[in-house]
Amino acid sequence: MxxxxxxHVDASDESRRSExxxxxxxxxxxxxxxRSLRRLGVAAADADDAAxxxxxxxxxxxxxxxxxxxxxxLFAVALRVASTNRRSRARRPETLELDMNDLETxxxxxxxxxxxxxxxxxxxxxxxxxxxxxRAVFVLYELEELEVGAIATLLDVPRGTVSWxxxxxxxxxxxxxxxxxxKHTFAExxx
Numbered sequence: 001m002x003x004x005x006x007x008h009v010d011a012s013d014e015s016r017r018s019e020x021x022x023x024x025x026x027x028x029x030x031x032x033x034x035r036s037l038r039r040l041g042v043a044a045a046d047a048d049d050a051a052x053x054x055x056x057x058x059x060x061x062x063x064x065x066x067x068x069x070x071x072x073x074l075f076a077v078a079l080r081v082a083s084t085n086r087r088s089r090a091r092r093p094e095t096l097e098l099d100m101n102d103l104e105t106x107x108x109x110x111x112x113x114x115x116x117x118x119x120x121x122x123x124x125x126x127x128x129x130x131x132x133x134x135r136a137v138f139v140l141y142e143l144e145e146l147e148v149g150a151i152a153t154l155l156d157v158p159r160g161t162v163s164w165x166x167x168x169x170x171x172x173x174x175x176x177x178x179x180x181x182x183k184h185t186f187a188e189x190x191x
């Protein structure tokens with residue numbers, strides 16, 4: 001009888017710890033996962049579902065995730081979810097619209113909001129020119145402002161690989177920006 005009670009208590013303690021770990025990961029990393037998904041090419045309309053998919057995967061596999069490596073695991077899952085999302089969107093193209101709720105408006109005036117509304121689709125267009133591996137490193141370094149070492153740890157790749165991908169991403173981003181500038185200049189002159 002004591003053994004059955006003890007195993008039930010152990011199971012409920014284990015269940016409580018599991019729930020706390022899941023809740024902690026969700027509270028600590030949800031914003032990062034959501035931003036990462038958006039910056040990896042997931043449309044605003046799909047970002048909540050994609051984030052839910054990331055955390056659902058974590059909930060099924062968290063026991064295999066080393067404590068302290070949750071963020072790396074979540075980002076790796078977010079990369080796969082974003083990749084799948086982008087492939088499925090490529091099969092069913094649609095017009096991306098800016099969701100004004102994506103913008104943090106607490107301290108922004110109307111002019112800044114309009115400027116951001118115009119800039120977001122351009123940034124998305126430029127980021128779409130990058131491979132997913134380059135885009136991940138570029139987003140983490142340039143937008144999330146992580147250091148190369150932290151990115152290497154997060155992606156579980158050597159620092160040199162991160163540096164190379166970042167250099168390539170910057171090169172492709174600059175080329176894409178130049179093409180976009182030329183396209184807009186040509187369009188303005190044609191008017």
